[in-house]
Amino acid sequence: MNRIINIFKRxxxxxxxxxxxxxxxxxxxxxxxxxxxxxxxxTSASLQFALDSSVGNEVIEEFRRYGNVEVYSSIGxxxxxxxxxxxxxGITLNDKGNFEMVxxxxxxxxxxxxxxxxxxxIVGKEELNVGYFVRDIGIKMSPIAWIGGISLIIxxxxxxxxxxxxNIIEEKExxxxxxxxxxxxxxxxxIIGKSIIGILIPIINVFIILWILNMLDVNLIMVLIMTLxxxxxxxxxxxxxxxxxxxxxxxxxxMKLLFLIVGASIIGAIxxxxxxxxxxxxxxxxxxxxxxxxILLQTITWGQVGVYITWxxxxxxxxxxxxxxxxxxxxx
Amino acid sequence: xxxxxxxxxxKDIMVSFRNxxxxxxxxxxxxxxxxxNFVIPEDAEIKPNVYYYFEYExxxxxxxRDVFKESEAKHKKVTxxxxxxxxxxxxxxxxxxxxxxxxxxxNRPALEFILQGYExxxxxxxxxxxxxxxxDARVRADIEIDTLLLKGEVEQEKVPFNKNVLPIxxxxxxxxxxxxxxxxxxxMEKDEETIKAYRVxxxxxxxxxxxxxxxxxxxGLISTLISTALVVGTKANYLSLIVIxxxxxxxxxxxxLIVASFFDxxxxxxxxxxxxxxxxxxxxxxxxxxxxxxxxxxxxPTYSLQFALREAVFPTGNMEVIYSxxxxxxxxxxxxxxxxxxxxxxxxxxx
Amino acid sequence: xxxxxxxxxxxxxxxxxxxxxxxxxxxxxxIFGFLGPSGAGKSTTQKILIGLLPLQKGEASISDxxxxxxxxxxxxxxxxxxxxxxxxxxxxxxxxxxFYRKMFSVKTEDPMKLLRMVGxxxxxxKKADGYSKGMLQRLVFVRSMINNPKIWFLDExxxxxxxxxxxxxxxxxxxKNKEGATIFLTTHNMYIADELCDRIAFINxxxxxxxxxxxxxxxxxxxxLIKVEYKENGKLKKESFSMVNDKDREMLNxxxxxxxxxxxxxxxxxxxxxxxKVTGRGLK
Numbered sequence: 001m002n003r004i005i006n007i008f009k010r011x012x013x014x015x016x017x018x019x020x021x022x023x024x025x026x027x028x029x030x031x032x033x034x035x036x037x038x039x040x041x042x043t044s045a046s047l048q049f050a051l052d053s054s055v056g057n058e059v060i061e062e063f064r065r066y067g068n069v070e071v072y073s074s075i076g077x078x079x080x081x082x083x084x085x086x087x088x089x090g091i092t093l094n095d096k097g098n099f100e101m102v103x104x105x106x107x108x109x110x111x112x113x114x115x116x117x118x119x120x121x122i123v124g125k126e127e128l129n130v131g132y133f134v135r136d137i138g139i140k141m142s143p144i145a146w147i148g149g150i151s152l153i154i155x156x157x158x159x160x161x162x163x164x165x166x167n168i169i170e171e172k173e174x175x176x177x178x179x180x181x182x183x184x185x186x187x188x189x190x191i192i193g194k195s196i197i198g199i200l201i202p203i204i205n206v207f208i209i210l211w212i213l214n215m216l217d218v219n220l221i222m223v224l225i226m227t228l229x230x231x232x233x234x235x236x237x238x239x240x241x242x243x244x245x246x247x248x249x250x251x252x253x254x255m256k257l258l259f260l261i262v263g264a265s266i267i268g269a270i271x272x273x274x275x276x277x278x279x280x281x282x283x284x285x286x287x288x289x290x291x292x293x294x295i296l297l298q299t300i301t302w303g304q305v306g307v308y309i310t311w312x313x314x315x316x317x318x319x320x321x322x323x324x325x326x327x328x329x330x331x332x
Numbered sequence: 333x334x335x336x337x338x339x340x341x342x343k344d345i346m347v348s349f350r351n352x353x354x355x356x357x358x359x360x361x362x363x364x365x366x367x368x369n370f371v372i373p374e375d376a377e378i379k380p381n382v383y384y385y386f387e388y389e390x391x392x393x394x395x396x397r398d399v400f401k402e403s404e405a406k407h408k409k410v411t412x413x414x415x416x417x418x419x420x421x422x423x424x425x426x427x428x429x430x431x432x433x434x435x436x437x438x439n440r441p442a443l444e445f446i447l448q449g450y451e452x453x454x455x456x457x458x459x460x461x462x463x464x465x466x467x468d469a470r471v472r473a474d475i476e477i478d479t480l481l482l483k484g485e486v487e488q489e490k491v492p493f494n495k496n497v498l499p500i501x502x503x504x505x506x507x508x509x510x511x512x513x514x515x516x517x518x519x520m521e522k523d524e525e526t527i528k529a530y531r532v533x534x535x536x537x538x539x540x541x542x543x544x545x546x547x548x549x550x551x552g553l554i555s556t557l558i559s560t561a562l563v564v565g566t567k568a569n570y571l572s573l574i575v576i577x578x579x580x581x582x583x584x585x586x587x588x589l590i591v592a593s594f595f596d597x598x599x600x601x602x603x604x605x606x607x608x609x610x611x612x613x614x615x616x617x618x619x620x621x622x623x624x625x626x627x628x629x630x631x632x633p634t635y636s637l638q639f640a641l642r643e644a645v646f647p648t649g650n651m652e653v654i655y656s657x658x659x660x661x662x663x664x665x666x667x668x669x670x671x672x673x674x675x676x677x678x679x680x681x682x683x
Numbered sequence: 684x685x686x687x688x689x690x691x692x693x694x695x696x697x698x699x700x701x702x703x704x705x706x707x708x709x710x711x712x713x714i715f716g717f718l719g720p721s722g723a724g725k726s727t728t729q730k731i732l733i734g735l736l737p738l739q740k741g742e743a744s745i746s747d748x749x750x751x752x753x754x755x756x757x758x759x760x761x762x763x764x765x766x767x768x769x770x771x772x773x774x775x776x777x778x779x780x781x782f783y784r785k786m787f788s789v790k791t792e793d794p795m796k797l798l799r800m801v802g803x804x805x806x807x808x809k810k811a812d813g814y815s816k817g818m819l820q821r822l823v824f825v826r827s828m829i830n831n832p833k834i835w836f837l838d839e840x841x842x843x844x845x846x847x848x849x850x851x852x853x854x855x856x857x858x859k860n861k862e863g864a865t866i867f868l869t870t871h872n873m874y875i876a877d878e879l880c881d882r883i884a885f886i887n888x889x890x891x892x893x894x895x896x897x898x899x900x901x902x903x904x905x906x907x908l909i910k911v912e913y914k915e916n917g918k919l920k921k922e923s924f925s926m927v928n929d930k931d932r933e934m935l936n937x938x939x940x941x942x943x944x945x946x947x948x949x950x951x952x953x954x955x956x957x958x959x960k961v962t963g964r965g966l967k
Binding site for chain 3: 335336338339340342343346347350351524525526528529530531532533534535536
Binding site: 134144255 | 363472478597
């Protein structure tokens with residue numbers, strides 16, 4: 001036990017000395033702050049209209065009900081604006097005093113259609129007497145918020161693992177790993193000692209991220225357990241990168257492959273219909289993703305948490321067993 | 333000068349080849365191609381699913397039913413269900429969905445929208461407007477609205493969703509590759525101290541960095557050509573594509589060099605490189621929601637890059653976006669190359 | 684060929700100098716040794732001369748090129764053999780040399796010829812990953828010769844080598860010197876300094892203590908010693924006697940007259956002993 005603490009202490013002190021741990025904590029915090037600003041701006045994203053001031057204030061106000069309005073004083077200005085890369089519909093009056101739309105041509109369906117509907121609602125007289133009502137099922141957190149939050153959490157956890165890996169590569173290059181192996185320090189103790197950083201930092205990170213994003217009013221014990229389980233994946237992957245890479249280049253190459261798989265599990269979980277999710281079952285971070293999703297949206301039960309964690313741990317153990325010999329050989 | 337550049341390049345290619353770098357780049361491209369072609373559904377959409385239940389039995393029944401039937405026929409994501417409960421059940425399973433119930437209230441037809449709860453007022457207004465317009469169109473004369481098209485009419489939605497992801501991959505992998513990887517090369521040569529041997533030869537910094545950047549461009553082009561050929565075949569505008577990827581990759585590599593120059597080890601720099609990488613991915617949101625383009629996204633270089641790549645991969649005849657992006661990146665590349673040289677003049681001198 | 688005047692250098696950019704007021708000149712065709720324990724400032728001085736460290740204070744020039752702003756041509760003239768074997772591990776010995784020769788715009792040596800010179804011809808196509816430490820050392824050594832340097836910087840060229848390879852390397856150094864190369868040799872190994880150098884600078888704690896030829900140093904600082912083994916009360920005893928010390932001479936005379944001596948050798952003082960005498964510390 002003492003020796004484990006010693007490895008941990010040495011890692012901490014060497015990491016603190018060169019700011020590594022500080023960076024590990026600060027970087028996700030900065031990203032979380034960025035995300036905090038991004039979420040409302042993306043959630044309130046709506047259509048954009050470039051209106052000719054000649055259409056009059058009433059019309060301008062009417063368009064404001066459906067999106068962002070920019071007012072221009074000539075058709076030339078509107079054309080310049082419409083020609084920019086983003087989607088915006090230009091509205092002006094033609095010689096006969098009728099409304100005219102100005103489009104680039106490649107806009108999405110809504111940008112082409114909605115302005116026409118607005119104009120028709122302004123100029124159209126007849127309408128059917130229908131009542132329109134709105135209610136909702138009470139989900140206040142936008143998908144952008146929880147997808148962004150979870151992606152950041154999983155990124156922070158994965159970075160913890162990667163740093164273990166790069167750390168091992170650096171130790172291999174400076175040959176300190178050899179010194180460890182001739183000491184009575186057992187490999188298991190070495191592994192546990194190294195792992196503590198990869199588990200402790202993600203836990204700190206996850207809670208800071210949730211705090212910044214105002215998402216702390218969820219079941220925090222579930223968050224803790226999910227983070228613990230997920231960071232164990234990070235640690236095992238970190239060891240794999242560390243022992244299979246002979247130098248930094250190889251380490252970065254492996255990191256790329258790792259991020260591809262982690263990214264695929266998140267994007268797949270968002271885009272794929274549920275019937276195809278079984279394609280992602282083999283990726284541990286898939287279970288982290290749907291676990292955190294359930295926790296943040298407060299739709300998860302303890303039973304589900306148990307199932308997800310069993311998957312994560314079983315997959316992690318499987319990966320560990322598959323590569324056990326590589327890890328052992330790599331540490332020798 | 334040129335002899336040294338090619339000597340360095342040959343060496344860099346051999347070193348990265350023997351570190352399986354080419355293999356990894358080809359592998360990543362192939363994995364991504366399989367994800368695009370086989371995993372991401374062709375008909376996936378950002379737009380929400382709509383579940384509706386029609387229970388109205390009044391005098392306008394046929395007219396209103398036609399409105400829904402037509403909508404169902406036009407949009408794949410509109411589905412009729414058998415009850416109000418079924419709507420709620422489906423909505424709970426699918427976060428990107430809404431419901432509609434056509435019924436009667438106070439002796440007149442009533443259309444009730446069931447939303448998730450996070451939608452903003454403009455979106456809600458547009459939804460109501462959209463249905464109201466479809467319904468009113470049945471009882472009023474056609475209102476034609478003239479449209480001035482500045483360029484050719486293009487239906488962006490015609491490109492299958494999965495293939496439409498390719499420009500994102502091209503931005504993320506071939507172009508940002510240099511940003512993430514170039515530092516690893518520098519740090520490896522610093523650790524091996526081979527860089528010292530280079531520095532006591534007549535070889536100078538500009539060609540040393542140029543060789544590394546060229547390697548990144550070569551790797552990026554390999555990844556680009558493999559993925560583009562396998563996803564869209566011969567339809568792409570390959571000349572534009574190569575020019576854009578080359579320039580983008582040069583700029584990204586320079587940026588990677590500059591960021592890495594502030595740190596003395598790969599593990600420290602990688603945290604920031606990955607963080608910047610995430611920031612550079614933010615414009616992908618605008619790619620899928622083209623009407624969402626706040627200033628903080630438009631100033632990121634990846635913003636125009638992804639649209640220029642889309643134009644190169646799925647040509648619509650809008651060369652303007654390619655020209656302006658290419659010009660921007662020529663300027664950015666030159667400036668960043670100069671800055672990278674300055675950064676390493678300082679950084680490579682031991683202290 | 685090399686001129687250094689009032690050279691100072693501080694790693695912390697203050698007055699905490701690692702080398703302080705260094706002055707020396709190396710003549711054309713000379714082998715100049717920089718002898719001192721590790722941390723004395725040998726490498727710092729050399730790194731400044733070859734441009735790996737900036738010139739902070741003082742003046743230095745190599746072959747009339749001011750090294751404050753080193754020109755490309757200067758690097759065509761010099762060769763540097765590093766102590767740490769810094770070669771590309773994923774390239775073979777031959778590929779390493781082929782790469783390095785392309786960096787020069789002067790006539791370069793045939794890499795195979797160089798590899799043969801240090802017995803690496805059979806490992807030429809093997810990746811440097813698989814080289815032993817001695818092989819790497821020899822590879823770095825011949826790499827520094829690829830541009831036929833006029834001024835050759837050698838940093839511990841024989842460290843880690845077996846005696847055979849070491850003597851081969853020393854032979855090459857002597858040959859190159861005969862062909863006209865000026866050599867700046869940094870080492871803490873007094874034997875190689877003694878054997879190779881025309882002149883030696885003793886460097887300790889950042890300062891040059893003295894500069895002279897090994898022979899002069901020995902004449903000036905070394906005392907002749909006689910090492911004697913003799914029997915006394917049936918036991919074998921060993922003792923050294925100085926030839927300048929009267930008391931010692933007397934004792935030796937009495938030993939000779941009593942006939943107790945078994946063996947007797949004359950011995951010169953080593954550079955290490957002289958170094959200790961001058962600086963008050965050893966070379967390790």
